[in-house]
């Protein structure tokens with residue numbers, strides 16, 4: 001086989017509880033990840049060297065050299081296999097760049113799945129997970145999809161049971177926010193406030209709302225400890241969040257480290273009307289609707305007659 005295409009979803013954080021700064025520069029988290037139906041596509045073609053090309057949503061802001069996380073993923077996988085494989089990656093972006101929706105992590109996860117297939121390595125999900133956690137804190141979840149709670153720096157995952165499909169609206173902002181800067185601002189605000197920072201815990205009512213598929217209860221439970229920091233760095237997001245609430249969002253939250261804002265709707269129809277309302281309010285560069293949870297990386301084109309769905313052991317955690 002000489003070409004494999006993998007489709008991979010974005011994520012939103014339903015709870016992002018940030019503990020104190022650790023000695024290694026990371027924070028202990030309780031991070032409830034939820035994969036949503038905004039997809040990047042990564043095509044891997046057999047080549048002698050390693051290269052990457054990016055097109056689509058804000059492609060000009062994505063590096064096409066060794067800084068690209070998808071290429072780093074391919075290099076790490078080849079190293080793990082102990083072979084000097086080559087690949088040319090083509091990334092078609094729809095996930096906002098540096099938007100708090102783990103677009104770079106998604107592309108890295110897709111590259112791992114695509115190259116595993118392209119090079120015929122047949123590595124199990126567990127091996128890919130190990131490589132993924134070295135690439136970034138959100139890459140393991142990007143391999144898993146569905147809904148899961150992450151602990152540690154977000155890389156230790158337990159899939160969660162979800163009793164329904166949730167409908168979302170995402171307000172995309174102009175320009176991204178650096179994750180490291182947002183965490184740094186969070187530390188600065190906390191230091192200024194002088195409050196002790198407790199150990200993060202999963203919110204039981206949020207997990208219950210997920211199990212029940214209860215959008216109204218979930219909307220009331222969405223929390224993000226990085227939100228004050230994102231708002232401090234990008235004051236205009238307060239108006240975006242307020243506009244969503246005013247138009248009946250069940251919950252309004254900055255997605256991860258931002259600046260994308262996420263709004264939970266009552267239904268698919270409500271998501272459409274909410275999105276239309278936000279567009280007329282001029283509070284976002286673009287407005288998208290999506291649903292979740294959705295499965296993780298999926299092979300959409302590859303060798304004929306092979307299974308179309310990768311990875312393997314966590315299908316029950318994702319629905320489309």
Ligand code: C5P
Nearest residue numbers: 025026027029136137153154179180183
């Ligand atoms: O793991 P990743 O490279 O995606 O993290 C980017 C940055 O986000 C880190 O360098 C760190 O500043 C911050 N971060 C953190 N605690 C986490 C995850 C990320 O402080 N649990």
